[in-house]
Amino acid sequence: MTQAPLILPMPGNETFARQLAKARKSDVGTVETRRFPDGETYLRLLTPVAGRTVDIVATLAGPDPDFLRLAFAADAARSQGADRVRLVAPYLAYMRQDKAFHPGEAVTSDTFARLVSSLFDGIVTVDPHLHRRLALSELYTIPAAAVQAAPALADWIAAEVDRPLLIGPDSESAQWVAAIAARTGAPWVVMEKTRRGDFDVSVALPALDDHGGRTPVLVDDIASSGRTMLAAAQLLAARGLARPVCAVVHPLFAGDAFARLQQVAARVVSCDSVPHPSNAISLAPLVAEALATLPARPLPTAPDRPPLTLKGHAMLKLTTLGAAGTVTGSRHLLTRGNQRILIDCGMFQGLKNLRELNWAPFPVEPRSIGAVVLTHAHLDHTGYLPKLVADGFRGPIYATPATRAVAELILRDSGHLQEKDAEYANRKGFAKHKPARPLYGVKEAERALEAFVDMDFHVPTRVLGDAEVTPHHAGHILGAASLTVDWAGRKVVFSGDLGRYGDEVMVDPEAVEAADHIVIESTYGNRIHDQTDPAEALAALISRTAARGGTVVIPAFAVGRAQSLLYYIWKLKQGGRFRDLPVYLDSPMAINASELLCTYPDDHRLSRNICRDACAIATYVRDVEKSKEITANPYPKIVISASGMATGGRVLHHIRAFAPDRRNLILFSGFQAAGTRGRAMVEGATEVKMFGEWVPVRAEVANLPMLSAHADAKELLRWLGGFTSAPGGVTIVHGEPDAAEALRVRIGRELGWHAAVARQEQEFTI
Known part of the structure; x- marks a missing residue:
């Protein structure tokens, strides 16, 4: 029978070791140490270790005086027949100097990692100071786990x-x-x-x-x-x-x-x-869990993977400039020598401290970027483009044809809304900065759109130097793509936002076979979508609200979600449900996007006739006066309006009008980011602030996440399962911390791959 691991504390670590042993149901061993008169160390293991996994506990705060003693203990355990010898270092030293800033400096983090890797079979630590490194695996050649406290x-x-x-x-x-x-x-x-x-x-x-x-x-x-x-x-x-x-x-x-x-x-x-x-x-329970799942041997790497450096070739580096710890602000920079490609260029949304990042200087000089490549057109992936161009970017912006068409709507609308919001804030006097100014306007959006260049699905496109990008259908919204970037002898795959398998409107996400490195979204990395039929769930809520004389207000993303809602409402009306209930699509951008849906039939499943009929189920509302009439109309109806998280747009006027009445329903249909009004209402807020005033929320509030255009955790793993061999690493982005961490754990447990959750502005070598 396999013996439980032996917990072996170095002097001063006995308390933590006892708690760890309790959590792991293990024994605590004893180490005898003393100094000879000349200062040399004597060390003896008083507990037999033969055939056992030995976990040596030694926090490494001020490590220099005691590191040799730790090395002697590891070597003694191995020489006495220990099966494995691992280091539990709740605090890990020598993470500060990970770069030579001046000639002749030692990069001590690299040296220390090589020493530890030569002595131990694995390492577990807590929140190491990974500044310019994405993961411990970039330093340590042994299985390594970084526990989050x-x-x-x-x-x-x-x-x-x-x-x-x-x-x-x-x-x-x-x-x-x-x-x-x-x-x-x-x-x-x-x-x-x-x-x-x-x-x-x-x-x-x-x-x-x-x-x-x-x-x-x-x-x-x-x-x-x-x-x-x-x-x-x-x-x-x-x-x-x-x-x-x-x-x-x-x-x-x-x-x-x-x-x-x-x-x-x-x-x-x-x-x-x-x-x-x-x-x-106490951190012992978390450390015990990490020890239980630490691999027994180094993780596999992709077969025939080229070495990290090739003579005469600059290394390829990835820097995450956004969507790290949040679902917004997607910006991922690939660098080779003095060449730079930016994958997506999104706006930060939601919490104030995130929105303020839009006003901060871009982390790299915009003029130094050679090209931008887009996964899809949503604002959190494209919304910063006008500012980037205004600040000096002069390269091409590559996108699929449908993404280009949708981006024209989104960026013009974004510029217009920002101008109007600034004007309204100045007129009403609730702006904190005098005068309020937009991040950019319509003119800046137009300049950015002039730089767009089409790229076709499944066709490699040369975007900068010898870098080629191949788009694959992602199934998220019209034109959405996962991207394979083939550059410097590496294949880096960006998932973009992945859609749902078996969705009635959009196509399935396509499998990608090969990658040296994968960058994957994690919006729903910790959730499995409700398997309830979305049409039936929608019907039940609408019917209940109409029966009590209420109005259904649906904040919806103008591109993608609005069109799916129209399809499901059309389907329900075709089946005889609430036939007389009027439906309004009150969003000029959603109207234009609905018309585009039928223009690009290869990007979705709907036939031309169904696409036409579904989009015609609603009365289109383009002008403001008609929108005001809908707000003043007291009779039951369905109002679909942007934005989907209630961060702006006409839907705010409808929420202000209909949220105070208990007969009405505010129906969300997907992910609500932290810091948004949508998130607040879904979580039970009794009032929300808009237009400088607090609006009571007495209406019923519901969310239908099964209508989401984002893959859930199971579907994300299914997409990763399409790769024919293990990548060298997986970087997890575009998710709130709990979701990203849950996906990281599942990837390690179910696929055996090394994955790391990205941190803002971290750089690592591929």
């Missing part, structure tokens, strides 16, 4: 802090603060941090007017000098807010940092990755 922090905060407001120290913290917020249901904000040196830090807090009466919780991954938390706590006090709770993952606390922080905080707590008096949150 967010669930443990979230559970402690939910249990111990009344009405918390989570505050992250900088933009890099956004995704893991969001993960804690998602688990606790607490609101969150992110500070702006300026670091001028190791001990010179300044922070700026965003507006907190909407969070009065909450307890500030400052959350950081590493507290060393403590300057960031100290500055933030002092700033909160200056604003008259309560003393914060400070929670950190790794409590290094150099010098008097802990004592100084205690003076300004209500409480300072930490995870037990490093032994410290502030330890209050």
